[in-house]
Amino acid sequence: MTHHHTYTITKDGQLLIKKMESDQVETVWDRHAAQQPQCGFCDLGLSCRICVMGPCRVDPFGEGPQQGVCGADADIIVARNLCRMIAAGAAAHSDHGRDLVEVLAAVAENKAPGYAITDTEKLNRVAAEYGIATDGKKPEAIAGELAYAMQEDFGTRKKELALTARAPEKRQQLWRKLNIMPRGIDRETSEAMHRTHMGVDNGWQSLLLHSLRNALSDGWGGSMIATEVSDILFGTPKPAPTKVNAGVLKADQVNVVVHGHNPVVSEMVMAACSEAEMTKLAEEKGAKGINLCGLCCTGNELLMRHGIPMAGNHLMTELIIATGAVDMMIVDYQCIMPALSKVAACYHTKMISTSDKARFPGMEHVEFHPDNAQKKAYDVVKAAIENFANRGEVYIPVEPLDAVGGFSVEAVVSALGGTPEPLLDAIKAGKIRGAAGIVGCNNPKIKHDYGHVTLTKRLIENDILVVDTGCAAVANAKAGFKVAEAIAHAGPGLKEVCGSLEIPPVLHFGSCVDNVRILVLAAALANELGTDISDLPLAGAAPEWYSEKAVSIGAYVVASGIYTILGPMPPIAGSMNVVELLTTGLQEVVGATFAVEPDPEKAAVLIRGHIENQRRNLGLDSAEV
């Protein structure tokens, strides 16, 4: 049976699914089909495995047990499970941030050959936020002090994380009042795991409030540190052209694909790939050069800072291997399907894992650390070149498309002439109705890229500026929304504004941790207006999310005051209380709520309605939706 048209809207995806069917190689959609029907208890969040008096299940129809062995009811069980999802998501982002801080510390000590401080201006600016005097100091000395101060944010001694001071004063006061101001990044995750242990927090409201704090420790802590330190080390992104989709692979070159989330490994791989010695070696082996491409957020990191081409997002990761053109895939961590090595085994692709915290069956493990990364990168790129000779049939089904990436907040403000005011003016004038962040993953439960692309299309044609990150950003790039000419898809006001600024109507803000760039921009806009983020005509959406990180992102975005729509339903439907709090009750608490709407057409209507409503409350012109 061929499903390639129902699984994805993308041409490269459809053709490669067809190829994998004919190659008889299993895909994520096959495994998803094999799991049907998925367990209803788990899906509703009503199963509990927190202790071995259980496992327990609450009957959603009210006929079987309504509580677990300990007495926990549906509300508690659902809230505990959700709290742990957020804890894992926050931990993943924050541990990623920690790794960057450790590289920064190693650079300061001159123990990380190949790494350097690239953006000293940003180094000084962030150091000042941590109260570090920078006058007359060498960048390395400042970096050392900054790394030390950032490590303190992970600990247990602080009352408030340093970068929460970037939030509007009103928002900070609200967090203090609610007792959800994050104190320590790891601390909040540990406390989440403690609270969800049997017999600790059995208040579903207090659990969920702590989850907001835990998520804020990600958004205004771990992820924000990850982004800022990545910029300091590897450069703050500026708009630059790139290419996207499976067509970025080249039949006549050695294709090295990097996949994962952390730029620490891929930056060194990029440096190795651009060495003349390597090009020469590749040519000796019959290739016309070395072609470095990205996947997922490691790809986004390189795309944002260096214009490295992007082969695809989450659900493309298996398909890209099936081109037969990938001589090596180098992975770091997060969202790397363990299935990849099985797919690679059907072709010639050499799979390399690089992180001490992420091994995969069937991959060769080459462990990268700050002190050896430069050398290891050379080793693996050489091995990739050697593997070129082992290629079988190659099938690169499409030509690549153009796109522009690199919209850091600094770049956006610079494009606006040095201040966010022109953007605010355009919003006040109603040319731009508002802005929406479209973020998150792919999920086989949603037709691949359909959620992202449809929602984006509907928003820009209604004069809503879209900023995007992660797999959503890749989807929108592949849909052709990230070139200046894409203003043709925009409504008249947005077309005018973007046209005059020569920017696309859909701005690539980076990887998943870079969602914090959206927070920083939103805070800057609110500060400029002297108001809170929750008053702005903004919205967020994760139309195809799948991961725990996405839940943490959604939670910190909502806790920061931005209305957010999830595509797939999180496993909470077993508790009407939890659903009600998240989708309605939070409005009174943090001035924003979640909504769940898998149909992007309907999600677009919800966002347009929300933005017009926010405009009305701000005293701006508003329309009925």
Added chain:
Amino acid sequence: MTHHHTYTITKDGQLLIKKMESDQVETVWDRHAAQQPQCGFCDLGLSCRICVMGPCRVDPFGEGPQQGVCGADADIIVARNLCRMIAAGAAAHSDHGRDLVEVLAAVAENKAPGYAITDTEKLNRVAAEYGIATDGKKPEAIAGELAYAMQEDFGTRKKELALTARAPEKRQQLWRKLNIMPRGIDRETSEAMHRTHMGVDNGWQSLLLHSLRNALSDGWGGSMIATEVSDILFGTPKPAPTKVNAGVLKADQVNVVVHGHNPVVSEMVMAACSEAEMTKLAEEKGAKGINLCGLCCTGNELLMRHGIPMAGNHLMTELIIATGAVDMMIVDYQCIMPALSKVAACYHTKMISTSDKARFPGMEHVEFHPDNAQKKAYDVVKAAIENFANRGEVYIPVEPLDAVGGFSVEAVVSALGGTPEPLLDAIKAGKIRGAAGIVGCNNPKIKHDYGHVTLTKRLIENDILVVDTGCAAVANAKAGFKVAEAIAHAGPGLKEVCGSLEIPPVLHFGSCVDNVRILVLAAALANELGTDISDLPLAGAAPEWYSEKAVSIGAYVVASGIYTILGPMPPIAGSMNVVELLTTGLQEVVGATFAVEPDPEKAAVLIRGHIENQRRNLGLDSAEV
């Protein structure tokens, strides 16, 4: 249907179950029965809810799917689930430790009225381990520095936790070699949550190794800090007589029961209960005084340091309320069944929750903090006294038994004359064959107290010294093993040694976090012999465990080199690789393994065999078992 004889071996338990049946009040056993059959996928560890591409299930019979949507197989799914259990257990203990460090810091700043440094000798000793000079400083100044240094252990900057230096040098070297030396307490928990996110660590071995590191950050970190700081603040335990079982409740007094794990609240409650003003008030209300009793580990904390009587362990917590004699139950956190307030609603018991991280439906929340705890304790004790008038029928079914608690390592060494040598001599001479720690919870899957008591009986009659903690310690106290006369149950050698020292053959080592006292003693013995812990004739057992904390304890005990038997099977049977590694393979890695044996008679044979085998390897006389 009456099950009271099949549910528990205890007389008070049987009679109170009968009463609850006749009162038509639901018990934990009823809820356990209602959950049958429990989900086989969850029970085997084969269900995965880590992302919303799932939920997924691996078919244990090999007929259905063998991998989740991402491609994770049974090994990865089982290992990830176990890793998260250990993370939650480690987080619970360590967050408890953090709370004590915060009280220590508040005492140092004179911001915790009612709290004080009680054991300055221990304060100085522990401070020295943290490299803090103590000469000529006031205790409060030292406490401030120690709290600060301990907070550093929770963070991200250290390479090794301070108290790991207590482990034998060989063991420390092994941890370094295996790369499982814990670096930061919260850090290891966060990294566990990161590694178990979709697409991060898919090596089941590397996941489990990290779990050992995470557990070590509990045993030689969070829990050890909890115990040491509790001793510094509230006194290092010394042997003292007490009373145990439901009979400690008094029909003619105001009964205040404290339940949970952290002594911070209960110490203040104890102080309030002993005020003359309170006694007077109680007498005015028609009571003959105020009777403070403990449950579970909060009870153990008070029992160890002050001889406060112990009403029961985990599965007794509902039944104690059914006596109708409990005027107030004050809970802090961990292992507090949310069902308790439903039971309390059927009697007159007033339920008070006290921690900002642990709320319960149906309880009154009176939040204790270091700065207000003394005052809040007065308030709640007064409310307990007021509630005496609301009592209905009271049924205290048994008379209390005598027991002796308070065996800190310091107390044991003191009883031995100031050095552990006499204990080693008795072991070398074969009078004592070895020692076993019996620890952990109750679980309705095992007949209440049967596992603990049967195993203890078999071990002491075979000349194996038993030290116990937590619910196991309460079970053994209720069985009459904790009086000097209990040497009648011991074999001839143990009887001789304990008789001459005038100690019971079963030594109460404290609460669950106090399992670290076992580590400290084991390390001291190994250091005295110039060997590693794994060479000693020691074993551990958790015959009736139920909680994630118990899994963390088991993991740090095994990673410290002590063979450990679990009663109930953890949810790992879905992966033969994981089972094999934990029960066999770990021997080569850390010199100890887990075993699973729900039948305590068989567990006793396993432990005896292990201890005789260890004796043989040490060149001591040994017997066939």
